[in-house]
Amino acid sequence: MARDEHVERRLAAILAADLVGYSRLMGADELGTLRALKALLRDHVDPTIAAYGGHIVKTTGDGLLVDFPSVVDAVACGVTIQRKVLERNAAVAEDKRLVFRIGINIGDIIVDGKDIFGDGVNIAARLESICEPGGLCISEIARDQVRDKLPLTFSDLGEQQVKNIARPVRVFGLAPQAIAETGELATALARPVRLRNRAALAAVLAIAVILAGAGAWWALRQVSLPMIQTAATPQSSSTDLRPTLAVLPLVSLAEGTKDDYFADGLTEDIISALGRFSEFTVRSHNAVFSYKGKNPRPEEVGRDLDVRYVVEGSIRRSPDRVRISVRLTAAAGNVLRWSENYDVAPNEIFSVQDDITRRIAGTLASRLTSLELAKASTKPPSSMEAYDLVLRGRDLLGRVNRSANSQARALFERAMGLDPGYAPAYVGLGRVELNAVMQGWTADPEAALQRAEALGQKAIALDSTSAGAHALLGGTYIRYADYDRALDEMRRAVELNNSDPDAYAGLGAALLWSGDVDGSVKAFETASKLGLEFTRNDSFMLGIAYLLADRSADAVRTLERSLERNQTDAYANAVLA
Numbered sequence: 001m002a003r004d005e006h007v008e009r010r011l012a013a014i015l016a017a018d019l020v021g022y023s024r025l026m027g028a029d030e031l032g033t034l035r036a037l038k039a040l041l042r043d044h045v046d047p048t049i050a051a052y053g054g055h056i057v058k059t060t061g062d063g064l065l066v067d068f069p070s071v072v073d074a075v076a077c078g079v080t081i082q083r084k085v086l087e088r089n090a091a092v093a094e095d096k097r098l099v100f101r102i103g104i105n106i107g108d109i110i111v112d113g114k115d116i117f118g119d120g121v122n123i124a125a126r127l128e129s130i131c132e133p134g135g136l137c138i139s140e141i142a143r144d145q146v147r148d149k150l151p152l153t154f155s156d157l158g159e160q161q162v163k164n165i166a167r168p169v170r171v172f173g174l175a176p177q178a179i180a181e182t183g184e185l186a187t188a189l190a191r192p193v194r195l196r197n198r199a200a201l202a203a204v205l206a207i208a209v210i211l212a213g214a215g216a217w218w219a220l221r222q223v224s225l226p227m228i229q230t231a232a233t234p235q236s237s238s239t240d241l242r243p244t245l246a247v248l249p250l251v252s253l254a255e256g257t258k259d260d261y262f263a264d265g266l267t268e269d270i271i272s273a274l275g276r277f278s279e280f281t282v283r284s285h286n287a288v289f290s291y292k293g294k295n296p297r298p299e300e301v302g303r304d305l306d307v308r309y310v311v312e313g314s315i316r317r318s319p320d321r322v323r324i325s326v327r328l329t330a331a332a333g334n335v336l337r338w339s340e341n342y343d344v345a346p347n348e349i350f351s352v353q354d355d356i357t358r359r360i361a362g363t364l365a366s367r368l369t370s371l372e373l374a375k376a377s378t379k380p381p382s383s384m385e386a387y388d389l390v391l392r393g394r395d396l397l398g399r400v401n402r403s404a405n406s407q408a409r410a411l412f413e414r415a416m417g418l419d420p421g422y423a424p425a426y427v428g429l430g431r432v433e434l435n436a437v438m439q440g441w442t443a444d445p446e447a448a449l450q451r452a453e454a455l456g457q458k459a460i461a462l463d464s465t466s467a468g469a470h471a472l473l474g475g476t477y478i479r480y481a482d483y484d485r486a487l488d489e490m491r492r493a494v495e496l497n498n499s500d501p502d503a504y505a506g507l508g509a510a511l512l513w514s515g516d517v518d519g520s521v522k523a524f525e526t527a528s529k530l531g532l533e534f535t536r537n538d539s540f541m542l543g544i545a546y547l548l549a550d551r552s553a554d555a556v557r558t559l560e561r562s563l564e565r566n567q568t569d570a571y572a573n574a575v576l577a
Contacts (some may be wrong), residue, residue, distance in 0.1 A: 006112040007354040008110070008112075008307070009108055009109065009110055009111070009118075010108070010109060010111065010198070011106070011107070011108055011109075011120075012067045012068065012069065012106070012107075012109050012116070012120065012125075012408040013067065013068040013069070013070060013071035013073070013074035013075075013104065013105070013106045013142065014065070014067055014068075014074070014103075014104065014105050014107070014109065014116075014120055014121050014124040015054065015065070015066040015067075015068065015074050015077065015102060015103075015105075015124065016063070016064075016065055016066075016103045016121075016124040016125045016127070016128040017045075017064050017065075017066075017078075017100050017101070017102045017128065018063040018079070018100065018101050018128050018129070019062040019063060019098060019099070019100060020099045020100065020101055020133040020134075021439070022061065022062035022101070025096070025098070028095070029096070029334075031084070031098075031257055032096070033098075036096070036098060037098060039100055039448050040085070040088065041521035044081065044085065044088065044542075045064075045081055045084075048077055048080050048081050048082075048084065048340065049066055049077055051071065051077075052068065052073040052074070052076055052077035052080070053068060053069060053073050054066045054067065054068045054074065054077055054437050055067050055068070055161065055225055057114070057115065057116050058115065058465070061323075063128075064374050065105040065116070065121070065124075065125075067109070067116060069470075071104070071106045071142050071145045071146060072145065072146050072149050073497060074104050074106075074543070075104055075138060075142065075146045075150060075152070075525065076150060077137070078102045078104055078136050078183060079150075079152065079174065079179055081100065081102065082100065082102060082134060082135070082136060082176070082179045082310050083179050083180065083182060085098065085099065085100060085134070086134060086176060086179065086180050087555065091207075099133045099134050099135055100133075100134070101128050101129070101132070101134075101135070101137075102128060102136045102137070102138070102454070103121040103123075103124045103125065103126065103127025103128030103129070103130075103131055103136075103137045103138070104124060104130060104136065104137070104138040104142050104143065105120055105121075105124040105127060105138070105139040105141070105142055106120065106139070106141055106390055107119055107121075107123065107139075107141070108120050109121055109239045109438075113302025117325075118268070119165065121553070122164060122165060123139055123169055124139075125161065125167060125199060126162035126163055126165065126169070127139060127162070127169070127171060128162075128164075128196070129163075130160060130162070130171070131173065132176065132461070133176075133178050134176035134179070135173055135174055135175050135179065136173065136179065137157070137172070137173045137174075138171070138172050138173075138174075139155065139169055139172075140169070140171070141170065141172070142172075143172040145435065146433040150288045151182070151398045152174060152178075152182065154172035154173060154174050154176065155172065155174070155175070155287075156170075156172055157171040157172060157173045158170065158171070159171075164453060166350060171181045179499050187354075187413060199404040200317060212238055217426065235577065236478035238441055239417075243279070243280040243281070243308050243309060244280065244281050244282075244283070244306065244307040244308050245274065245280055245281065245282050245306075245307055245308070245310075245311065246282070246283040246284070246287070246288050246302075246305050246307045246309070246310050246311070247266075247267060247270055247271045247274065247282065247283075247288060247303055247307045247311040248288050248291050248296075248310060248311060248312050248313075249263065249264060249288060249289055249291065249292040250266055250269050250312070250313045250314060250315045250324070250326075251263065251269045251314040251315070252315055252316075253314055253315065253316040254316065257263070258411035259315070259317055260407045261391055261392050261395040262315070262317065262388070262391055263283075263315050264289070264292075264391075264395060265390075265391030265394055265395065266315065266349070266353065267284045268389075268394070269353055270311075270353060270356055270357060271283075271284070271285050271288075271336060271499075272467070272468075272497060272500070273353065273354075273357040274361065275467075275498065275499030275500055276465075276496065276497050276498075277361050277362075279364070280361075280364050281305060281499050281500075281530070282499040282530075283305050283530060284499070284500070284501040284502075284530050284531040284532055285529045286501065286531050286532055286533040287501075287530070287531020287532075287533075288305070288531070290304060291426065297334065298310040298312075298329045298330075298331045298334050299331055299333075299334060301331060302331025302332065303331075305419075305529040305531065307331060307339075308330065308331055308332070309328060309329065309330055309331060309337070309364060310328075310331050311326065311327070311328050311360060312326070312327055312329070313325050313326035313327065317346075319346075320346070321343060321345065321346075322342075322343075322344055322345070322346055322348075322349055322352075323338045323341070323343050324339055324342040324344075324352055324356075324544055325340075325341045325342075326337075326339065326342075326356055327339035327340075328359075328360055328363060328442065329378045337363050338359055338360065338363050340355075340359065342355075342425075346384050347384055349384075349387075350380035370420075381416040381418075381419045381421075381422040381424075381425075382419045382421065382422070383415075383419045383422075384413075384420050385415075385418055386415040386416075386418040386425060387415075387422075389411045389412070389414050389415035389418070389425075390411070390412065390415050390422070390425050390428055392408075392411050393408040393411035393412045393415070393425075393432075394408075394428060394465065396411070397428065397432070397435070400435070400439075402439070402441050403440060405432055405435050405436060405439075408428065408432050409429065409432045411428075412425050412426075412428040412429035412432060415427065415428070419482055421462055422462070423460075423462040423463035423466050423469060424459075424466070424468070426456075426458050426459035426462065427455070427456070427468040427469050427472055428450045428471070429455050430455035430456050430459065430469075430476075431452075431456065431472060432448070433448045433452035434449075434452045434472065434476060434479075435451055435453045436448050437452070437479060438479075449476055449479055449480065452472065452475075452476045453473065453476045453477075455471035456470075456472040456474070456476060457473065460473070465496055466492045466496070467492075467494075467496035467497035467500055467503055468493075469488070470493040470496065471489070471490065471500070471502060471503045471506050472487045472501075473485075473486075473489040473495040474486045474488075474489035474490035474506050474507075474510060475506055477489060477510075478506075478509055478510055478513060481513075483510055483514045484514075486506075486510040486513070486514075487507070487510045487514060488512065490503060490506045490507035490510045491507060492575060493506065493507075494507055495546070496513045499530060500530075501526075501527040501528075501530035501531060501532030502527070502532065504523045504524070504526045504527035504530065504532070505523070505524060505527040505532055505534070505538050507523040508520045508523035508524035508538075508541065508542065509537075509538075509541055510524075510529065511523055511545070512541055514547050516551060517545050517548045517549045520541070520542075520545040521542070521545045521546060521549055521551075524541070524545065525533050525542075525544040528542075536562055536564075539546070539559065539561060539562035540559070540562060542558050543555045543556075543558040543559040543562070546558060
């Protein structure tokens, strides 16, 4: 081979299948066997391969060779084919049954035009040849990849010497009886893409591209795309008659900006606590922080944010005292509904926060349950310094740059050291890890994801009512492509705080990846209404959801807004083109 001749190589999962006793069957009934085989391939084998993302490389009279980007999908496909064949054969005379042997391997292959070659292919073919009729044989490397991902128990068949392979291959088998008892594999293992037009297909593929841009590791993960579900007609949401509220940033009366992070953090905590009540809706901190440093009239805020009530206030800190003034005003007519001044020791700040939350909630809501009151109560840390560190860390997270992320990490770790039982510190550190993965700031994203998951689980163990902890886990599971668990966590986050736009945006992403386009659109639109300032990813995903829902005008509008913030956004430009 010439030195400059290009050879295409890639890693793939290979499935080799062969029909047992083909010559005997053809000799006994050539036409009947051919018809039965074509029907089996058409009705069962080919659709199953397509559903699991396989590509048929070639077929012979009695066999076929298929490659998959994911060995999990290859094995799930092989098991499903064998189970369907077993079910079909139950009604067929024994001497006319069509039975396959299947071998699966994962390895490096050489691509030559439409054909593939190499040891990866050869081993799959040899595994098929030693397989029990109706069963499945896979290599050790394939077994290692699937054993924690599929509910299958393979038998260790030991090392086998296979033809034309220098070293023995350790083989694992699944007998027909085990396959028959497996039943339907979880649908999450196979998410076929069934889109109504080529533009939609391109859009869904573009989602994978944008996530790849968040970290090169994503390109190495084999993510199956979901079946797209859209309603026949758009579902209109019912009118929300609940009172609406905006909590403006508390004004720090300290000299300069040294205490701004504390005032902003306390504002965010009050917003979060009020968001736990079901009888009213609270605009997000993103929506209200545009008013920081300004002195807007309540009527102006009410008009801009479409809210009926506005909370304003100020804070002054000294080493031994914290003074807070707060007032609740009806935007229409600038009518004062409630006000209070607090002068407390620093460690009483959490009692003040609870009192503010309860007094505002009691003024606005017609009825409050004891469960909601308990849910909104602050779980204070044992260390005021830990609380201060968490507020500083959250302020840094909002800057979304690598240096700030590293600084936030150190602050959250210090807070955890001071108070190992303070859940927000674990949530904050988990967000640091997740940010590093999404932005490509880590050399080991898999390890970072594992740490984020562990931190989220620890935070929930400390405080099961933490919406932030559930949202953290949901975001982590999305990046694991574990969409069922992502949905569970995001729905729990929304349930705990139905005014949290970040939770709704996370829910929108999980729903989109799960194939619920209309649900995704609704969740993203709710996040927008609550005041979320969409990231590039949020805007892109909502644009894609609109496109898949046949709302092209909304898709264009959303993506163009993304371009207004970033003219070089390659993903939005590609779709709009």
